[in-house]
Amino acid sequence: MKNPRRRFLSLAGAAAGLVAVAGCAKDAPQDTWQPAGPNAEMIDNLQRPVFLVAGIVGVIVFAAVAWVVFRYRDRGQAIPEQTHGKPAVEITLTVIPVLILIGVAIPTASTIFDLAKTDDTQMVINVTGQQWWWEYDYPAIGDNAAKYGLSQPIVTSGQLVIPENTKVLLRVTSRDVIHSYWIPKLNGKKDGVPGRVHLLRLEGSKPGIYAGQCTEFCGLSHSYMRMETIVLKRADFDAWVANQLAPYEAPAEGTLAKEGEALYIQQCSRCHQVNGLADAEGNLIVSAPEQYVVSGAAPNLTNLMTRNTFAGASWDLLTQECRDVVWKASADEFGAKYLAGVSADCLNQKDLREWLRNAPEKKPMYVDPTKLQETGGKYRGMPALGLTEDQIDALVAYLLERK
Amino acid sequence: MMITTSSKLLYGLGAGSLAAGFVWFVANEGQQLGSVMFAFLAVAFIFLGAIASYTRDGHVLSTDTAAHASSAASQKSVGRSLWPFGTAVSAGVTVVGLISSPGIFKVGVALLIAMLGEWMISNWAERASSSNEYNTKVRDYLVHPLELPVAGALLLAVIVLSFSRVFLALSKSVGAIVFAGMGALILFFGALIAVKRQANRRVVGAILGVLLLALAGTGVATALDGEREQLTEAAEEDHFAHRGCTEEKEYSDKKASRAVSMKSSILANVILTEDGQLYAEATGYPGQQSAITIQRSNPSTILFVNESSEARRMVLSYGKVVEDLGDGVERESALEACTSKVEKGGQQAVTVVVPKPSSASDEPFTITVPGVEGAKIDVFVP
Amino acid sequence: MAIIERPSTEIAVAGGATVGVKPSEALGVFKRPGASNSWRDWIVTVDHKKLGIMYGVAAFVFFIIGGIEALLIRLQLMGPDGKVLSADQYNQMFTMHATTMVFLFVMPMVSAFANYFIPLQIGARDVAFPRINAFGFWCWLFGGIFLNTSWFLGGAADGGWFMYAPNSSTLFSPSHGIDFWVLGLQITGIASLTGAINLIVTVLNMRAPGMKLMRMPIFTWMALVVQFLLLFAMPVITVALFLLSFQREFDATFFDVAAGADPLLWQHLFWIFGHPEVYILILPSFGIVSEVIPVFSKKPLFGYPIVAMSGAAIGFVGWGVWAHHMFASGLGPVSVAVFSMATMAIAVPTGVKIVNWIMTMWGGKLQFTTAMLFAIGLVVQFTIGGLSGVTHSVAPSDTQQTDTYYIVAHFHYVLFGGAIFGLFAGFYYWWPKMFRKQLNEGLGKVNFWLMVVGMNMTFGPMHILGLQGQPRRMGVWTEARAGEGFFNIGFWNMIASIGSFILAVGVLMFIINIVYTHKSKRVPIAPLDPWDARSLEWMTSSPPAEHNFDAIPTVNHLDEFFHRKYAEDPNSHEIKQVASAEEVLADLNSRPDEHIHMPSRSYWPILVALALPIICYGLIYNRLLMAVGAAFLLLTMFGWAMEPSTASDDDFDPPAPGEGGGHTKELAPLG
Known part of the structure; x- marks a missing residue:
């Protein structure tokens, strides 16, 4: 008889090895072993020894099984003594895991409380999930207004922008079903539960883009609910805030973008707010997503082209080359590259146009349009608008100026 | 056949x-x-x-004389039956119901059907054979699967109804005492029966019967007497409607919206202090806030805590809505959500969905307390 | 069937003649079912062994269905932006995969073993409530079928098996899938609850003389713990399902935030059920390997009392750890810390079991039969799953891992590598007992190795996928987030998908093995005691007669059967065989019990069970149908209540074959 347990032993060894090198994986956007901020580091400092201990215990158990299987296989030996156990052995082998677990429990408890600390918060951002995108709003009260120049609230989506080395407190909630906010390199996840506000601390110690995904199953397009957190140097962050708060600039008369604006007012502004956009009589337009969408919200598009993803961060607004320029920029250059936004040359025309042509085909939005009566006629996500190619040209031209 | x-x-x-x-x-x-x-x-x-x-x-085959003599149909009735009396009473109840109220009528009809059914079955069973023992058994076999659950349900209904009537009539503090007392009594009797297993079943049954009668009697009496004052007032005010968030004295049962779930998912606590200051405590913001943010289109629960000496209510105003009534007529009404009046030390929660951003409104969104000057919290809806 | 069963008593009337109501001509409309060898006998049977086999067969069919669902999931995730399934189909697929595997495969397969072997292991003739036992089986089967008909009626449930509110409300899931899910589970829940009560009463009251609790075979022990878990866990999920169905069918607002409710209520209810459920799935397999390992090590289970008590301890502590499924739900640090500690505590009794299995083998005389291989497979793979479980108990670390593939890896190591490997050990070990033939050992080893390789190839890489941040329940993954190099999730997803097909081939080998064993003429009838086993179920014929034992043995030892076969030589202290299995059985049967009484067959259990899906279809589609179903239920329950649990011989169809060979024998107290 061959020794079958050897396989497990080597497999276990390999697994332990894999876990050990997992930390060195390069370019793994959602790797949970590459912390880029103090909160994720706290977790990492805890989980590394725990995995190590678990690995060692595993190897010991596998070795014991392998030894037993090898040593006591039936080689014609006599029927062994019918012993029912040895209390001393049993007690020892019970006490050892107890001690190991106590060793694990103490740092676990202290880390739990460290991660829940909120009294040193420097910035507060509300994060609201809905099917299937995240909205961020930066309230203009408290330190936000006093220290970070947020004289007006900023509402954005998809990409959360935070200043470097700043203790940001996310107040996570949801408008419809339960979602979960997770940027693996910055912290563990926290569910956004409708009606409740849950707190999650983020702090990035290096400028860059940190990817994440909604991790609580939230319905049809759960896989298309992604998000990114952008960490910027303080100066870059201030520039970003200033740009977000800059007044609306209408497209020049006679341009394609101007046509797009009219189309936008007619089609898009029902749900999507563009701050400062006014109709022909000069009345400010306030979107009314609560009349059309189940969640009662749609992404604010005022500065769409400053973010480089759209539709729940599922598609890039940048072409592949331009995207690489931003994502792979060094920490020092990153701010400038990111703040450049999306230029006409860099725009990922294909995905954006497909989206405008028929959004639900690209990202499943509702199972069955005939079921709209179940929701009181409201959509779950963006419907297909039936735009012509000319109209799409105009809209793209208009949207390109939203930066 | x-x-x-x-x-x-x-x-x-x-x-x-x-x-x-x-x-x-x-x-x-x-x-x-x-x-x-x-x-x-x-x-x-x-x-x-x-x-x-x-x-x-x-x-039974008519030629089989022996069988005929002993056939079920030729057996004599045993006599002594409760059902004719029961049927008569039920008929009486039905007639009374016909005159007075549909509820009693329905009860009467149900009783009548039950009595007639029972009568029919026992009448049959009494003649099933010449053996009384067998006859009782066959009757029980047929009817117990129906009788016992129904009787049990009725018994339970009497207990629950009487119990709830009694407690609706008692004031809150007395209610707690009575509840504890009754619990102790039940425990005492349970223990007694458990210890004295040989206790006469008739005695135990009689005691339980008397207790049940007493409970039912009290229940009927209190039901006729009416619910406690506060509850009646609350019902009259219709505090779920929240019509008109003004200062006038209106009572409501503050328990109504103190559901545990509401306390567990609070966006902000709004506290009115003894000296008429209003401030908010919101998750994630340190200390006392004079402004809060409510997410647009998001069901948000705000808990009002009244620490002032008078009964007060909290009003959240979030703009106006214009309704098109047709024929070019429009009606403008304020969007408001408010708690009922809350006594000193009381709390009450309000869940509100704000559909529009505050920037879209001419008037600022606020939380105020009618009757308290300067008590105001700014509300931002981005 | 009789609408109303005829009472069996004959009546003596005045004059001496027994006339009155004459049984065979006077009363009753249809006859009571009698013994026969046709398929009809399976419909009306109340025999725990037949019910056990039916549970097993039906559960295995659902295992195949659930497996196909799993393969479709793996096909979808094989490459980026999978196109095999639409988003909606994918959501249905993973919801039903989990639901099927948990409620329609592992739980009923455990019921199969428990039904078949608990009475045999404790030396009883049947379970305490045989008709309820049959009712439970039919409830479960109809519930399972009802649940799966949703595939053809507008789509299955799409909210995940955890069915978190508010995503489960009609607003977010307008198809009837979740209605089917809720009601189907409600029906199968009845089966679990009645089964639990039945088996608890059986074990507590019907053990053979001398069979103290601490002499019970360990499988019976674990199954008993599981029945208690079911008894307390099922009511919780029943309440939760009622709340959900009221919300969906009657517009209640239990989880509606705008009405002031808190959706976390559902999570608490679900996991208070859901975590004990995990132990409901795994403990019976622990029991099975605790039978298999001693037999093939030729040693008693090491630390029998500790293994039994640690099982009970797992069952108990299992109630205090539910919130570790909710570490990311925003419970607050104090709750998180408490549940984190409690979860660690549960690792101790689990670890004790692994240690005891290894110690049982230590110093033994190990025979690597297929059953033993599966048992050792469980020990190793469960250890991996258990250790990754410990890493989850570290709450901060869990907030990185929860809802990622790391969790998927963890619970598949526990449930596939653990529970299902245990069940397969049980299949190979008990097959000759149930079907008189041993499954082929050669094919069995191929089956085992394919499953080990497939299982580790499928679920091993998921550890990496999870730690690389691939969340669960996502129908597509994108290359943009896949990363580069060795830990590229594209590569590992491919490996996992390939592994899943190897696993499927492994399971196929099992089916081939069954067909080969029973079709091939070369496979001989198995000996009475093929494994040199230790417990009572082997101390009777294979398969056992309807009344299980001709004579109920008196039990003097743990491992009674072994002690009747072997004795210690007083001089040399060597263990020597003193009697063969045949001799032990012949000795026992030399004094057969008289007046063996067996419960009578009945139509009613299946009919009552049939009424439930009718009501549920009515609830979904047409309230009128519901009324019809309710009336049917009422009538059939009434019929059941009227039917004596035993009836005289002439009340059967076909009639009893003469004197002494009747359908019932004389009354004797059960147990």
């Missing part, structure tokens, strides 16, 4: 009812209530038919 004469009739009626139910269903375009009634009628007939089949209509 399995299908006896009388069961033929009953099965026929059952099938007829089923057909009628179907016809009704088709004729009334899927309106179900009538069909359901017919379906149950069919069930009843088929059930009776089954009983007839089971007893073979009490039929």
Whole structure:
């Protein structure tokens, strides 16, 4: 008889090895072993020894099984003594895991409380999930207004922008079903539960883009609910805030973008707010997503082209080359590259146009349009608008100026 | 022959009812209530038919004289029956109900059906054979599966109803004492019975019976007397409607919206201090806030805590809405959400969905307390 | 069937003649079912062994269905932006995969073993409530079928098996899938609850003389713990399902935030059920390997009392750890810390079991039969799953891992590598007992190795996928987030998908093995005691007669059967065989019990069970149908209540074959 347990032993060894090198994986956007901020580091400092201990215990158990299987296989030996156990052995082998677990429990408890600390918060951002995108709003009260120049609230989506080395407190909630906010390199996840506000601390110690995904199953397009957190140097962050708060600039008369604006007012502004956009009589337009969408919200598009993803961060607004320029920029250059936004040359025309042509085909939005009566006629996500190619040209031209 | 004469009739009626139910269903375009009634009628007939089949209509071959002499039908009735009396009382209740109220009428009809059913079955069972013992057994076999659950449910209903009436009439503090007292009493009796296992079942039964009667009696008495004052007032005010968030004195039961779930998912606590200051405590913001943010279109629960000496209410104003009433007529109404009046030390939560951003409104969104000058919290809806 | 069963008593009337109501001609409409060898006998049977086999067969069919669902999931995730399934189909697929595997495969397969072997292991003739036992089986089967008909009626449930509110409300899931799910589970829940009560009463009251609790075979022990878990866990999920169905069918607002409710209520209810459920799935397999390992090590289970008590301890502590499924739900640090500690505590009794299995083998005389291989497979793979479980108990670390593939890896190591490997050990070990033939050992080893390789190839890489941040329940993954190099999730997803097909081939080998064993003429009838086993179920014929034992043995030892076969030589202290299995059985049967009484067959259990799906279809589609179902339920329950649990011989169809060979024998107290 061959020794079958050897396989497990080597497999276990390999697994332990894999876990050990997992930390060195390069370019793994959602790797949970590459912390880029103090909160994720706290977790990492805890989980590394725990995995190590678990690995060692595993190897010991596998070795014991392998030894037993090898040593006591039936080689014609006599029927062994019918012993029912040895209390001393049993007690020892019970006490050892107890001690190991106590060793694990103490740092676990202290880390739990460290991660829940909120009294040193420097910035507060509300994060609201809905099917299937995240909205961020930066309230203009408290330190936000006093220290970070947020004289007006900023509402954005998809990409959360935070200043470097700043203790940001996310107040996570949801408008419809339960979602979960997770940027693996910055912290563990926290569910956004409708009606409740849950707190999650983020702090990035290096400028860059940190990817994440909604991790609580939230319905049809759960896989298309992604998000990114952008960490910027303080100066870059201030520039970003200033740009977000800059007044609306209408497209020049006679341009394609101007046509797009009219189309936008007619089609898009029902749900999507563009701050400062006014109709022909000069009345400010306030979107009314609560009349059309189940969640009662749609992404604010005022500065769409400053973010480089759209539709729940599922598609890039940048072409592949331009995207690489931003994502792979060094920490020092990153701010400038990111703040450049999306230029006409860099725009990922294909995905954006497909989206405008028929959004639900690209990202499943509702199972069955005939079921709209179940929701009181409201959509779950963006419907297909039936735009012509000319109209799409105009809209793209208009949207390109939203930066 | 399995299908006896009388069961033929009953099965026929059952099938007829089923057909009628179907016809009704088709004729009334899927309106179900009538069909359901017919379906149950069919069930009843088929059930009776089954009983007839089971007893073979009490039929015995006429040539078999020996069998005839001892056949079920030729047995004498045992006498002594509760059911005629019960039927008479039920008929009386039905008549009274006919005159006074539909509720009593319905109870009467139900009683009447039950009594007649019981009468019929015991009448049959008494003649099932010449053995009284067997007759009782066969009756119990037939009716106990129906009787016992119904009796149990009725007993439970009496207890629950009486209990709840008593507690609705008692004031809150007395209620707690009575509740504890009754609990202790039940525990005491339970322990007594458990310890004295040989206790006479009749005695125990009698005690329980008396207690039940007392409970039911008190229940009826308190039900007639009416609920405690506060509850009546609360019901009259219709505090769920929240119409008009003004300062006038209106009472409401502050318990109404102190659900545990509401306390567990609070966006902000709004606290009115003894000296008339209003401030907010919101998750994630340190200390006392004079402004809060509510997410647009998001159900948000705000808990109002009144620490001032007077009963106060909290009002959240979030703009205006213009309704188109047709013919060019428009009605403008303020969007408000408010708690009922909350006594000193009381709390009450309000869940609100704000559909529009505050920047879209001419007037600022605020939380105020009518009657308290300067008590104001700014509300931002981005 | 009789609408109303005829009372069996004959009546003596004045004058001496027994006339009155004459049984065979006077009363009753249809006859009571009698013994026969046709398929009808399976419909009306109340025999715990037949019910056990039916549970097993039906559960295995659902295992195949659930497996196909799993393969479709793996096909979808094989490459980026999978196109095999639409988003909606994918959501249905993973919801139903989990639901099927948990409620329609592992739980009923455990019921199969428990039904078949608990009475045999404790030396009883049947379970305490045989008709309820049959009712439970039919409830479960109809519930399972009802649940799966949703595939053809507008789509299955799409909210995940955890069915978190508010995503489960009609607003977010307008198809009837979740209605089917809720009601189907409600029906199968009845089966679990009645089964639990039945088996608890059986074990507590019907053990053979001398069979103290601490002499019970360990499988019976674990199954008993599981029945208690079911008894307390099922009501919780029943309440939760009622709340959900009221919300969906009657517009209640239990989880509606705008009405002031808190959706976390559902999570608490679900996991208070859901975590004990995990132990409901795994403990019976622990029991099975605790039978298999001693037999093939030729040693008693090491630390029998500790293994039994640690099982009970797992069952108990299992109630205090539910919130570790909710570490990311925002419970607050105090709750998180408490549940984190409690979860660690549960690792101790689990670890004790692994240690005891290894110690049982230590110093033994190991025979690597297929059953033993599966048992050792469980020990190793469960250890991996258990250790990754410990890493989850570290709450901060869990907030990185929860809802990622790391969790998927963890619970598949526990449930596939653990529970299902245990069940397969049980299949190979008990097959000759149930079907008189041993499954082929050669094919069995191929089956085992394919499953080990497939299982580790499928679920091993999921550890990496999870730690690389691939969340669960996502129908597509994108290359943009896949990363580069060795830990590229594209590569590992491919490996996992390939592994899943190897696993499927492994399971296929099992089916081939069954067909080969029973079709091939070369496979001989198995000996009475093929494994040199230790417990009572082997101390009777294979398969056992309807009344299980001709004579109920008196039990003097743990491992009674072994002690009747072997004895210690007083001089040399060597263990020597003193009697063969045949001799032990012949000795026992030399004094057969008289007046063996067996419960009578009945139509009613299946009919009552049949009424439930009718009501549920009615609830979904047409309230009128519901009324019809309710009436049917009422009538059949009434019929059941009227039917004596035993009836005289002439009340059967076909009639009893003469004197002494009747359908019932004389009354004797059960147990």
